[in-house]
Amino acid sequence: MTNLSVNINKVATLRNSRGENMPDVVRFAIECEKLGVNGITVHPRPDERHIRRSDVIQLRPAVKTEFNIEGYPSAEFIKLVLTVKPEQVTLVPDAPDALTSSAGWDVGANMEMLTETVEKFRDAGIRTSIFVDPDPEAIKLAAKTGADRVELYTKPYADAYASDREAAVAPFVEASRAAHGCGLGVNAGHDLSLANLAFFHERVPYLNEVSIGHALISDALYLGLPATIAAYRECLRPAAPAE
Ligand SMILES: CC(=O)[C@@H](O)[C@H](O)COP(=O)(O)O
């Protein structure tokens, strides 16, 4: 089974466009859980342009499924995560002013820092995941940091899906096999959508979790949240066993 974690960053973007608390990110997370999602993801950025540190703290007791916090492991981020103790932390290499995530880690160049960071979170009982491109070498190194999972950066898949979906998904199939072979769990995310998710799920083995925000929140504006969550969950329905 592949879990669906809803990234609620964009709900906070809308909230922040006015000075008050509408929409309420905690209420939104609870509504998502009532509709059957398996987790809630947030990516607090240093400028607090969407999710704020105070949101992360308020979400913790409200989220009853899996709380996944993504971000660059600055001292401030590490302190926040160790205080909040989510079920999962995803380490992402974004610069403080990044518009959005645009690449996985250069794991080799950051081996010592990643290994030390993973150890801090593991000691606190928090599952760790490292954001990587679908590169078997980076994945082998990620396993050596002691991380539990990798998250595959799926924008290249999303971009290439319309022109040649077989070619687009092939590196992710290989990457997921490599991760599984190293004993790592496999997450995936970035620009997954109703257009490309079902095929990704059908083809990529060992997929533990997808985290989806931008497209899902946009779809909810058109379709409503219950229909949107139902449609994404349908994309992740296990294939019927072969006759
Ligand atoms: C790691 C990743 O792919 C997501 O966290 C994505 O970057 C969402 O962040 P924004 O909502 O700030 O674009």
Ligand SMILES: NCC(=O)COP(=O)(O)O
């Ligand atoms: N880890 C990816 C994520 O949380 C959501 O990315 P996106 O769907 O907003 O591109």
